[in-house]
Amino acid sequence: MKKDDDIICDGVTRRDFLKTCVTVTAMMGLPFAMHAKIAEAVETNQNPAVIWLHFQECTGCSESLLRSTHPTISTLILDMISLDYHETLMAGAGHQAEKSLHDSMTANKGKYILVVEGAIPTKDNGIYCKVSGKTSLETLRTLAEGAAAIIPIGTCASYGGIQSVAPNPTGAVGVRDIVKDKPIINIPGCPPNPYNFLSTVMYFLTFKKLPELDTLGRPKFAYGRKIHEHCERRPHFDAGRFALKYGDPTHAEGYCLYKLGCKGPETFANCSVQRFNDTGVWPVSVGHPCIGCTEPDILFKKAIAEKVQIHLPTPPDTYAPVNLKDKGKGADPLTTGVLGLAAGAALGAGAMLAKKLPKDGDHGEEETKDE
Ligand code: SF4
Numbered sequence: 288m289k290k291d292d293d294i295i296c297d298g299v300t301r302r303d304f305l306k307t308c309v310t311v312t313a314m315m316g317l318p319f320a321m322h323a324k325i326a327e328a329v330e331t332n333q334n335p336a337v338i339w340l341h342f343q344e345c346t347g348c349s350e351s352l353l354r355s356t357h358p359t360i361s362t363l364i365l366d367m368i369s370l371d372y373h374e375t376l377m378a379g380a381g382h383q384a385e386k387s388l389h390d391s392m393t394a395n396k397g398k399y400i401l402v403v404e405g406a407i408p409t410k411d412n413g414i415y416c417k418v419s420g421k422t423s424l425e426t427l428r429t430l431a432e433g434a435a436a437i438i439p440i441g442t443c444a445s446y447g448g449i450q451s452v453a454p455n456p457t458g459a460v461g462v463r464d465i466v467k468d469k470p471i472i473n474i475p476g477c478p479p480n481p482y483n484f485l486s487t488v489m490y491f492l493t494f495k496k497l498p499e500l501d502t503l504g505r506p507k508f509a510y511g512r513k514i515h516e517h518c519e520r521r522p523h524f525d526a527g528r529f530a531l532k533y534g535d536p537t538h539a540e541g542y543c544l545y546k547l548g549c550k551g552p553e554t555f556a557n558c559s560v561q562r563f564n565d566t567g568v569w570p571v572s573v574g575h576p577c578i579g580c581t582e583p584d585i586l587f588k589k590a591i592a593e594k595v596q597i598h599l600p601t602p603p604d605t606y607a608p609v610n611l612k613d614k615g616k617g618a619d620p621l622t623t624g625v626l627g628l629a630a631g632a633a634l635g636a637g638a639m640l641a642k643k644l645p646k647d648g649d650h651g652e653e654e655t656k657d658e
Pocket of ligand 1: 514515518519520521522524543544545549550551552571577
């Protein structure tokens with residue numbers, strides 16, 4: 288019988304392994320008890336073959352995976368799967384590497400998971416990215432044929448990324464623009480959170496099917512909600528307190544970054560909840576606006592400082608409407624409460640607080656203004 292402190296692989300204890308299973312179970316929005324089923328599926332699976340291709344990219348997605356600790360996801364994942372081909376990590380090179388690719392492809396036909404990192408150039412028959420004399424286009428088409436499922440990891444492989452920005456000299460596109468007849472699960476991000484990748488692989492191993500996807504092919508458990516909905520700066524947004532300049536007091540106070548170009552209100556991702564590097568940080572927490580890196584129409588298409596259009600960037604609609612002119616004509620309960628509080632303050636504390644009662648079109652906060 289396995290004990291929790293048994294080492295199951297390269298310094299990772301069974302306790303670490305179970306903690307990871309609980310984390311991904313929670314991330315996928317599954318009931319707590321499902322973590323046992325996920326652990327069992329991972330343990331009993333015969334290490335499914337994974338072939339990982341690199342095309343037009345910076346290797347940041349692989350880096351993100353390898354930088355995770357607590358426990359080392361890279362260790363867990365490398366022991367859970369049989370990573371048969373990965374140009375950055377594999378020891379072999381040249382003909383040896385090519386042989387591994389060919390052997391895995393043949394032995395696991397119809398069963399392997401194909402992970403793609405980077406965009407695929409299509410212009411001039413794809414001559415702008417070649418490995419081993421073959422274009423990315425040829426390699427992707429050949430490898431996609433025998434794959435059980437394809438996971439484009441990162442925004443480049445998912446939608447084309449920076450390579451596909453106008454004038455797009457190499458005709459770069461994402462996997463879904465080329466492969467039409469295979470299950471594709473996009474894990475966009477620049478880089479993506481490694482837990483999203485890990486959860487997707489675990490889901491596939493456990494349930495033998497794809498997780499529910501949104502219209503852009505992303506798993507809904509990770510990309511189902513906007514960053515803005517779970518951001519720790521959201522109370523400042525609702526109160527109308529915005530950072531106006533990097534390094535000034537509004538920024539130092541940790542105010543909302545909307546006016547510095549934060550794309551959180553239009554970006555679907557779980558960064559504000561799952562965070563990065565197992566240290567609880569993510570760009571907004573350290574003072575940088577979200578750049579919308581999981582969105583094909585935002586990343587590298589809208590300038591970092593450009594504000595996204597939202598209905599009302601300041602908060603009158605987030606408070607119960609208070610209209611003193613119509614006092615007594617049937618306000619809702621919350622409004623009544625606000626009015627009661629204001630009246631009490633006026634009686635008890637005098638004119639000081641009464642002066643701050645909202646007028647029409649004023650939400651009662653000292654709102655920061657654009658310069
Ligand atoms: Fe957070 Fe950005 Fe939304 Fe402000 S605009 S609350 S910083 S996600």
